[in-house]
Amino acid sequence: MISITTTFFWIFLIAFFITAVYSIKDVHFNIGKTQMSTTSDNKIVLSLPISIENRGFYNIDYFSIKTTISDKNGSIITSGSTLMPVIRKNDEIVINHNMTINATDLLHKNESYLFNDSELIIYEVLGLRIAEMIPIQASANFSIPWGAPFYNFTLGQTRSNAYNDTHLRVTIPISFENHAFFDFNGTIQIRMYNSTDRLAGEGQTNIVVWQNSPYNGSIEFLAKMTDFTDSGCFEVNLQTSLFKYEGMMIPYG
Amino acid sequence: MVEAKSDSKVKKIVFKALRSTVKGVIFYGIYFFTWMLLSPISEYVPELQQMIEAFVIVYISLMIIEELFLGTIFQYFFNVTKSLFVIGYLIFSLKGGVFGITFQNVNLTIDFRLFLSAAMLLSMLGLSKSVLQAINYMNEKSEFSKI
Numbered sequence: 001m002i003s004i005t006t007t008f009f010w011i012f013l014i015a016f017f018i019t020a021v022y023s024i025k026d027v028h029f030n031i032g033k034t035q036m037s038t039t040s041d042n043k044i045v046l047s048l049p050i051s052i053e054n055r056g057f058y059n060i061d062y063f064s065i066k067t068t069i070s071d072k073n074g075s076i077i078t079s080g081s082t083l084m085p086v087i088r089k090n091d092e093i094v095i096n097h098n099m100t101i102n103a104t105d106l107l108h109k110n111e112s113y114l115f116n117d118s119e120l121i122i123y124e125v126l127g128l129r130i131a132e133m134i135p136i137q138a139s140a141n142f143s144i145p146w147g148a149p150f151y152n153f154t155l156g157q158t159r160s161n162a163y164n165d166t167h168l169r170v171t172i173p174i175s176f177e178n179h180a181f182f183d184f185n186g187t188i189q190i191r192m193y194n195s196t197d198r199l200a201g202e203g204q205t206n207i208v209v210w211q212n213s214p215y216n217g218s219i220e221f222l223a224k225m226t227d228f229t230d231s232g233c234f235e236v237n238l239q240t241s242l243f244k245y246e247g248m249m250i251p252y253g
Numbered sequence: 254m255v256e257a258k259s260d261s262k263v264k265k266i267v268f269k270a271l272r273s274t275v276k277g278v279i280f281y282g283i284y285f286f287t288w289m290l291l292s293p294i295s296e297y298v299p300e301l302q303q304m305i306e307a308f309v310i311v312y313i314s315l316m317i318i319e320e321l322f323l324g325t326i327f328q329y330f331f332n333v334t335k336s337l338f339v340i341g342y343l344i345f346s347l348k349g350g351v352f353g354i355t356f357q358n359v360n361l362t363i364d365f366r367l368f369l370s371a372a373m374l375l376s377m378l379g380l381s382k383s384v385l386q387a388i389n390y391m392n393e394k395s396e397f398s399k400i
Contacts, residue, residue, distance in 0.1 A: 002382055009375055017368055018290055025293050135364040142358060 020131040023056025048097040058131035060087040065097050068123045103243035118146040147179030167222045175216045178209040186240030190219050194229040273320030277313045284309045304346050329387035336380035343372050
């Protein structure tokens with residue numbers, strides 16, 4: 001009697017094991033194109049649509065995906081996790097795996113993201129449990145390039161000519177390249193301080209920059225002749241729909 | 254009289270050999286069918302076939318030897334060996350229940366601990382059954398010799 005019972009349990013266990021492992025073959029994952037959107041508080045939301053098709057013999061439980069994005073030094077920039085409690089057999093679902101990046105905070109922590117191309121490290125962990133018995137976890141580490149939105153930001157040679165008896169018309173050429181994966185629009189504001197740190201004049205310009213394209217423009221403003229000196233510094237403030245960066249000082253003269 | 258005795262001995266051995274051959278063929282057939290189902294996974298785990306084949310070879314060998322020693326104490330001895338082999342092999346091949354492989358840049362970890370526990374319990378049941386059968390066999394033998 002015990003032999004029959006043992007044999008029966010062995011057959012059941014082996015059949016269960018084989019069908020569970022065999023089921024993995026019929027689970028298909030499709031990762032769509034990353035979508036980007038912004039929230040009302042100017043945060044960037046990266047959304048990754050993942051389609052899961054479960055054609056196996058069993059349900060998939062606790063499907064979870066966790067992404068951590070960090071810089072080269074290991075400092076975490078953002079992380080996001082998504083959990084799907086059950087994916088029933090013969091079911092196909094699409095989930096959106098979201099990650100939120102506060103670009104303003106990020107750029108204040110490290111302004112090099114704004115002006116220098118870099119590399120981001122992505123750590124991805126995917127977990128699921130098949131047949132309510134076998135937990136599986138897959139993890140991968142890979143890097144993606146980070147393109148700076150104001151790469152090679154340069155203020156050109158300042159030109160000034162007389163506007164009237166008291167003021168000068170100052171023109172400052174601006175150039176940079178948008179290496180980021182997103183387009184942006186906003187304003188660049190420049191304040192001109194003379195050699196005695198006195199505000200000589202200020203101006204701003206609106207910009208619209210497409211991803212992977214250069215920007216060449218200029219800012220014009222009027223400065224008092226009496227305050228204008230050959231040397232001093234510019235305070236540059238950048239404000240876009242995605243981020244705000246203020247207080248960059250660039251000397252001139 | 255002596256000829257008839259040796260005839261029945263030969264018959265017994267032939268019958269045992271046939272029985273063990275049939276058992277071995279059936280077991281190999283099960284393995285063959287199972288492997289057909291598992292073969293797509295071997296693309297990702299290249300050593301899987303080698304692992305399963307080694308198990309099948311040793312298990313079938315022990316099964317054939319056990320059959321050949323049917324009716325002796327060695328039958329139980331090989332049965333115990335078989336159960337111990339299954340327990341040891343499962344622990345060794347499933348790396349204690351948490352099986353990990355690296356495929357390109359992806360680390361995959363599969364937790365077989367629950368399955369391993371069930372398999373171990375069944376093997377232990379088989380092991381204890383064999384030990385009890387061996388004790389029973391020895392008891393019966395000693396009773397016969399007393400009479």
